Amino acid sequence: MTLNDLFVLSPEIIVTVSALIILILDLFLAAEFKRSLAGFTLFGIVLAAVANAFIPIGSAPLIQGMLRVDAISQFLNLIFLVGAGVAALLSADYVKRQGIARGEYYALILLSTLGAMLMGSSANLIMIFLGLETLSIPLYILSAFMRTRSASQEAGLKYFLLGSFASALLLYGIALLYGATGSIQIDEILAKLPAAMLATPLFVYAGGGLLLVGLAFKAAVVPFHMWAPDVYEGAPTSATAFMAVAAKAGAFAALLRLFGPGLMQIDSAGVVIIGILAGLTMIFGNIAALAQLNLKRLLAYSSIAHAGYLLLAITAAQSTPLAGTAINGLLFYLLIYTLMTLGAFGVVILAEGRGENLSLSDFSGFASRHPWIAGAMAIFMVSLAGIPPTAGFIGKFLIFSAVIQAGEIGLALIGVFASVISVYYYLRVVYYMYMRPSTSERPVFVSGFIVLGVGLTAIAVLVFGIYPSVILQWLPQAASATLP
Amino acid sequence: MPIENYLILSGILFSIGALGVLMRRNALIIFMSIELMLNAVNLSFIGFARQLGDPTGQVIVFFVLVVAAAEVVVGLAIIVNIFRAKDTVDIDDIDVLRG
Numbered sequence: 001m002t003l004n005d006l007f008v009l010s011p012e013i014i015v016t017v018s019a020l021i022i023l024i025l026d027l028f029l030a031a032e033f034k035r036s037l038a039g040f041t042l043f044g045i046v047l048a049a050v051a052n053a054f055i056p057i058g059s060a061p062l063i064q065g066m067l068r069v070d071a072i073s074q075f076l077n078l079i080f081l082v083g084a085g086v087a088a089l090l091s092a093d094y095v096k097r098q099g100i101a102r103g104e105y106y107a108l109i110l111l112s113t114l115g116a117m118l119m120g121s122s123a124n125l126i127m128i129f130l131g132l133e134t135l136s137i138p139l140y141i142l143s144a145f146m147r148t149r150s151a152s153q154e155a156g157l158k159y160f161l162l163g164s165f166a167s168a169l170l171l172y173g174i175a176l177l178y179g180a181t182g183s184i185q186i187d188e189i190l191a192k193l194p195a196a197m198l199a200t201p202l203f204v205y206a207g208g209g210l211l212l213v214g215l216a217f218k219a220a221v222v223p224f225h226m227w228a229p230d231v232y233e234g235a236p237t238s239a240t241a242f243m244a245v246a247a248k249a250g251a252f253a254a255l256l257r258l259f260g261p262g263l264m265q266i267d268s269a270g271v272v273i274i275g276i277l278a279g280l281t282m283i284f285g286n287i288a289a290l291a292q293l294n295l296k297r298l299l300a301y302s303s304i305a306h307a308g309y310l311l312l313a314i315t316a317a318q319s320t321p322l323a324g325t326a327i328n329g330l331l332f333y334l335l336i337y338t339l340m341t342l343g344a345f346g347v348v349i350l351a352e353g354r355g356e357n358l359s360l361s362d363f364s365g366f367a368s369r370h371p372w373i374a375g376a377m378a379i380f381m382v383s384l385a386g387i388p389p390t391a392g393f394i395g396k397f398l399i400f401s402a403v404i405q406a407g408e409i410g411l412a413l414i415g416v417f418a419s420v421i422s423v424y425y426y427l428r429v430v431y432y433m434y435m436r437p438s439t440s441e442r443p444v445f446v447s448g449f450i451v452l453g454v455g456l457t458a459i460a461v462l463v464f465g466i467y468p469s470v471i472l473q474w475l476p477q478a479a480s481a482t483l484p
Numbered sequence: 485m486p487i488e489n490y491l492i493l494s495g496i497l498f499s500i501g502a503l504g505v506l507m508r509r510n511a512l513i514i515f516m517s518i519e520l521m522l523n524a525v526n527l528s529f530i531g532f533a534r535q536l537g538d539p540t541g542q543v544i545v546f547f548v549l550v551v552a553a554a555e556v557v558v559g560l561a562i563i564v565n566i567f568r569a570k571d572t573v574d575i576d577d578i579d580v581l582r583g
Contacts, residue, residue, distance in 0.1 A: 126544050126547060129547075129548075129551070130547060130551065133551045133554070133555075137554055137555065137558055140558050140559075140562065141558055141561075144562050144565065147565055148569075150569060150570070150578075150580050151580050151581055153562070153565055153566045153569060153578075154566070154578050154579075154580050154581055155581065156562045156565075157511060157562050157563065157566055157575070157578060158581075160558065160559050160562050161505070161511065161514055161515065161518070161559075161575075164515075164518050164555050164559065165502075165505050165518055165521075167551075167555075168498075168501070168502075168518055168521035168522050168525065169502075169521075171522065171525045171548065172498055172521070172524075172525045172528070174544075175525050175528045175529050175532065175541075176528075178529065178532055178540070178541060178544075179491070179528065179531075179532035179535070179536075182536045182538060183540075184540060184544070229581075230581040233581050234580070234581045
């Protein structure tokens with residue numbers, strides 16, 4: 001390890017140090033000042049984002065080939081940091097209201113972000129495993145953070161048992177690939193796979209399959225999604241918001257590294273399987289969301305459906321000349337997904353008031369009572385449905401056009417069909433807010449931090465929808481970076 | 485002794501663990517089964533490292549042990565917390581969330 005390695009890793013180091021400082025500060029802060037820890041968390045995240053923008057990037061592996069800091073991992077880091085920052089804004093007053101205002105909460109968010117960042121820059125299978133665990137273990141704790149509420153306890157237990165089961169599957173996949181190829185470097189493995197497939201096909205296919213299943217669990221891809229609705233519903237809403245974006249973005253970062261461009265040359269059956277998973281996820285996620293009246297469950301199924309669109313981009317990235325376009329689409333969509341999901345959960349936190357279990361009927365006449373919050377929610381719903389002029393439309397457009405160019409017309413049709421279904425349940429929320437008479441007088445919970453978070457994400461979703469070039473001009477560099 | 489025997493044993497242990505996760509209803513037993521799966525993987529890492537003459541596999545085992553220890557801490561805390569509230573760790577009785 002050289003000094004330069006440390007410099008390139010400064011975003012990760014800043015995030016880690018911030019988490020440790022928060023744990024220490026927490027010991028000395030009186031209860032009424034705990035909110036300042038959210039401010040410190042944001043400070044650390046902004047510092048890491050600034051460092052991330054200035055680090056020199058190259059595709060050469062660092063630290064004995066453990067990490068690869070290239071343009072893709074730089075953009076992924078930005079997504080993770082934006083997600084963590086907005087999540088910290090949404091949490092600041094929410095945790096206080098729920099009586100769980102403890103410093104560990106922010107430290108866990110930062111550590112989980114660190115895990116996602118490590119996954120995004122992994123050049124090595126064991127780093128993927130360690131990053132995944134660093135991402136997941138804090139998330140288990142965060143979902144069980146409301147220790148006295150049975151829903152939160154149950155969410156923590158379910159997430160923990162299924163999550164560590166998935167980690168064990170993933171680890172066995174790593175072991176088998178290591179045995180088949182004699183290496184844990186991703187680029188070496190890809191180079192040696194064709195020969196290994198002839199020598200020990202069982203190890204290669206079982207190993208690759210287990211890796212895919214393990215990551216599909218974390219990304220909540222059908223048929224490995226069953227934990228998601230329960231965990232999303234039971235966890236504290238601010239933790240759900242963070243989990244929905246961090247776990248998904250981290251898992252897709254690893255999927256891009258492992259099953260991105262290059263898989264097609266090695267095994268076309270693997271590409272077909274990913275395509276089938278994408279189709280199943282889009283159809284099932286959207287159809288199951290139709291019946292949901294609980295807002296958190298609705299957003300859970302919506303996040304499952306979005307995993308399907310993201311998988312589509314991975315499928316499209318297989319056709320070599322178009323890999324750049326598809327990866328651009330994936331990265332853009334991940335960023336927009338992060339913004340609109342966090343924003344929608346922010347509105348849920350505001351509308352929950354002091355209670356829990358926000359249902360659709362609580363939104364009846366919401367627009368007449370709180371026109372600004374309702375306006376923001378309408379923007380998020382329209383964007384999640386993929387309707388112009390929001391950023392969600394641009395993201396879907398990029399992915400679907402990459403899929404069509406790659407010749408996967410059938411998958412693109414399924415995607416468009418699934419999006420049409422999704423319009424119904426997203427716009428139903430808008431319909432309740434604007435068209436229904438006000439029935440419930442559930443008082444909203446007004447907090448400056450949360451309103452700021454919701455406002456910023458709503459503006460970003462609109463601005464990136466009208467001027468997508470703000471983001472897109474960064475992306476060609478990201479896609480031109482060499483993938484292993 | 486040929487290396488295949490170790491790999492077969494680790495495959496059997498892993499399958500027993502996976503079946504335990506899927507079939508048992510006690511959260512503690514499920515958790516033990518997950519630990520069994522992780523240790524089966526460790527055995528196969530060591531077997532492969534021996535076969536390849538490469539220490540990487542053995543080093544990985546240390547990482548996995550640390551991760552498993554961290555998982556134990558968090559998992560037991562969650563299970564103990566539930567046991568205090570409900571006096572049971574049977575996952576069929578823990579069913580507030582559904583729908």
